Amino acid sequence: MSNAxxxxxxxxxxxxxxxxRKRFPVLARFxxxxxxxxxxxxxxxxxxxxxxxxxxxxHNYAEITFGNRTKPPSSEFWLGTxxxxxxxxxxxxxxxxxxxxxxxxxxxxxxxxxxxxxxxxGYFGGLIDAIIMRFTDILLAIPLxxxxxxxASLFRPSLRTTIIVIGVSSWPGAARLVRGQFxxxxxxxxxxxxxxxGASPARVMAKHLFPNALAIIIxxxxxxxxxxxxxxASLSYLGLGVQIPTPSWGNMLQDGQSELLFGAWWLTLFxxxxxxxxxxxxxxxxxxxxxxxxxxxxxx
Numbered sequence: 332m333s334n335a336x337x338x339x340x341x342x343x344x345x346x347x348x349x350x351x352r353k354r355f356p357v358l359a360r361f362x363x364x365x366x367x368x369x370x371x372x373x374x375x376x377x378x379x380x381x382x383x384x385x386x387x388x389x390h391n392y393a394e395i396t397f398g399n400r401t402k403p404p405s406s407e408f409w410l411g412t413x414x415x416x417x418x419x420x421x422x423x424x425x426x427x428x429x430x431x432x433x434x435x436x437x438x439x440x441x442x443x444x445x446x447x448x449x450x451x452x453g454y455f456g457g458l459i460d461a462i463i464m465r466f467t468d469i470l471l472a473i474p475l476x477x478x479x480x481x482x483a484s485l486f487r488p489s490l491r492t493t494i495i496v497i498g499v500s501s502w503p504g505a506a507r508l509v510r511g512q513f514x515x516x517x518x519x520x521x522x523x524x525x526x527x528x529g530a531s532p533a534r535v536m537a538k539h540l541f542p543n544a545l546a547i548i549i550x551x552x553x554x555x556x557x558x559x560x561x562x563x564a565s566l567s568y569l570g571l572g573v574q575i576p577t578p579s580w581g582n583m584l585q586d587g588q589s590e591l592l593f594g595a596w597w598l599t600l601f602x603x604x605x606x607x608x609x610x611x612x613x614x615x616x617x618x619x620x621x622x623x624x625x626x627x628x629x630x631x
Contacts, residue, residue: 357623357624358623360622360623361619361620361622361623364618364619364622364623366615366618366619367615367616367618367619367620367622367623368619369612369615370611370612370613370614370615370616370619371612371616371619373608373609373612374609374612374613374616377427377431377608377609377612378431380424380427381424381427381428381431381432382428384421384424384425384427384428387424388418388420388421388424388425389408389409389418389420389421390408390417390418390420390421391418391421392417392418392421392422392424392425392578393417393576394416394417394418395415395416395417396412396415396416396417397415397416398416399412399416400412400413400414400415400416401413401414401595401598402416403595403597404597408420410423410597410601411595411597411598413583413586413587413595413598414586414589414595414598419583419597419598419601420601422578422583423578423580423583423601423602423605425578426578426579426580426582426583426602426605427580427605427609429490429573429577429578429579430560430563430564430579430580430581430606430609431560431609433490433493433494433497433559433560433563433573433579434556434557434559434560434563435556435559436494436498437493437494437497437498437501437559437562437563438498438552438555438556438559439498440494440495440497440498440499440502441497441498441501441502441505441555441559442502442505442548442551442552442555444498444499444502444505444506445502445503445504445505445506445508445509446505446506446509446541446548448463448467448502448506448509449505449506449507449508449509449510449511449512449513450509450510450513450536450540450541451463452464452506452510452513453509453510453511453512453513453514453517454513454517454532454535454536454540455532456514460510463506463510464507464510467503467506467507470500470503471503471504471507475500475501475562476562476565478500479496479497479500479562479565479566479571480566480569480571482496482499482500483496483566483571483572484571488566488570488571488572488573488574489573489574490572490573490577490579492572493563493566493567493571493572493573496566497559497562497563497566501555501558501559501562505551505555508547508548508551509544509548512540512543512544512547513536513540513544516539516540516543516544517540521539522535522539522540525538525539546624546625547624549620549624550617550620550621550624553613553616553617553620554613554614554617556613557609557610557611557612557613557614557617560606560609560610560613561606561610563579563581564579564580564581564584564606565581566581567579567580567581567582567585568581568582568584568585569585570582570585580602580605580606581602581606583598583602584599584602584603584606586598587599587602
């Protein structure tokens with residue numbers, strides 16, 4: 332009796348003294364990936380800098396001073412000025428706020444639509460799946476950038492339009508991914524048991540299937556963030572996205588290209604570097620999360 336009591340009382344202690352690697356295996360695997368951690372740190376710093384713009388900006392990003400046109404980087408203007416005399420550093424921070432927010436909002440739309448449609452197709456299968464997937468295949472057959480340009484040109488270019496166009500046009504890939512996960516999971520025994528006790532399809536999908544597909548949805552969301560930021564920059568560069576005077580990294584590139592012939596290299600270098608570093612950081616984070624959730628990827 333005393334031995335059983337001693338064993339029972341020692342169980343909680345043994346549980347609490349488990350190594351962190353065993354208690355949080357996904358986190359431990361993620362932290363072992365140094366590049367993924369670097370990507371996460373860069374992303375946190377980028378978002379912190381973008382939304383601390385009022386504190387970090389040295390000038391008014393929209394202030395036009397023709398006497399300061401296309402000045403190179405200096406102690407007064409850290410990253411130089413554009414052809415309207417506006418401070419590139421302050422516009423870069425504000426543009427980061429716009430581009431990062433637009434990418435995040437667009438991905439929320441993409442993953443929401445893609446998850447719902449993919450879940451319905453994967454769970455019900457049959458005719459419903461066939462109809463949804465044929466429509467998805469049609470959208471996937473059209474080059475995404477062409478679809479985006481066409482949709483953006485039909486509406487008045489703005490930040491809101493850019494977010495909606497990217498979100499509504501880009502969900503088929505996410506839908507196919509979620510569909511595949513749901514089709515793989517729905518044949519498991521605990522799903523069959525849930526159906527046998529009378530659980531509704533909505534309950535089975537929300538309570539049993541979605542939590543088990545959440546890992547791959549998180550990874551896909553992270554990777555899609557980098558792509559959405561690139562798409563926003565592309566549309567803004569073409570004049571179909573965020574409109575000047577509101578800065579985004581894309582329209583800053585477009586605005587600076589005409590000055591390259593006059594040696595104003597800083598107008599395209601710094602927005603281009605910002606896009607490159609951001610996309611690279613999200614890809615590093617996405618790869619790290621994929622390896623953390625599914626260690627089998629490490630050997631590939």
